[in-house]
Amino acid sequence: MAGLRKRFGATPALDGMSFTVRSGVVTGFVGPNGAGKSTTLRVVLGLDTPDAGWALVSGRAYRTLHRPLCHVGSLLDAGALEPGRSARNHLLWLARTQGIATRRVEEVLELVGLAAAARRKAGGYSLGMRQRLGIAAALLGDPPVLLLDEPFNGMDPDGIIWARSLLRSLAAEGRVVLVSSHLMGEVQEMADHVVVAGRGKVIADAPLEDLLARHGTLEAAYLRLTRDQVEFRAGGAA
Incomplete structure (x- = not known):
């Protein structure tokens, strides 16, 4: 994606968001509320139209993909069922x-x-189970690209460890894996590369090891890099 700009009324959500997600690694996508993370994912998936810039999946716009679930799997809202x-x-x-x-x-x-709960109504699932169902839907088409927004929400420790291992194994198969999360500890345990967003643009785009060498922990890096990046769009996408 390059130069993504998006406004909702008079309020900017994206202000030149630009980065590339590589295959074979887990990329963590972090930033304060209002940084533009969810809007970025929605633009990539064709759910929001940018005012400027472009976002491609394997070199093509999402809307042009035939059988899109076989090209990109996504989890934006585990409750959307x-x-x-x-x-x-x-x-x-x-x-x-x-x-x-x-x-x-x-x-x-x-x-x-x-598998054991497959015939139960999804409305009776816990949040962690709905997250697992959302991941199952993302994987349904065996896609080479995965975009996941806060996949650890509602999961117990066993579930988080399972999800972390799964995502790393999928990246090891050569897939593109982009994970947006507020859980710095989990991103540090899982990611190979980290994109830090603030005020609708990228403020850091680096291998995790570089951020750790400079700041000690991802949480410390995040706090230092985003300390001036306040939420700027109340009620909007994160």
């Missing part, structure tokens, strides 16, 4: 819209640990 539908039926519905085989639904349910 029909509560009366079972987890299995939720994934089956997604699979049918993309021409994905039914057996893949069973595979991802097993992968995320929901």
Whole structure:
């Protein structure tokens, strides 16, 4: 993505956001509330249209992708599902819209640990279970690119360790993995590269080891780099 700009009314959400996410590594995407992280992901996924700049997935705009779930998987909101539908039926519905085989639904349910609860209504799931279902949906098309917004929310320690291991293994397969999170400790444990955003633009884009060498911990790096980056858009996307 390069030069992304986006305003909601008179308020800027993105102000020249530019960075590239490489394959084979986990990239952490961090910044204060209002930094433009969620808006950036929505622009990449074609949910918001930028006022300027461009965002591509494997060299193409999301809206031009045929069977997009086979190119990019995403988790933006674990609650964005029909509560009366079972987890299995939720994934089956997604699979049918993309021409994905039914057996893949069973595979991802097993992968995320929901096989035993697959026929329960998703509305009765805990937040951690809904996060697992969201990750299953992101993986449904076996995509080379994954964009996840706060995937650890609501997970217990075992779930966080599982998710961290899963994302690292997916990157090791050569996939692009971008994870937006406010949990600096988890990002430090998982990421190879970190993009720090503030006020709608990138303020740091570096290997994790470089940030640790300079600041000691990712939390210290984050606090020093973002201390002047206050939330500037009340009620807007983070």
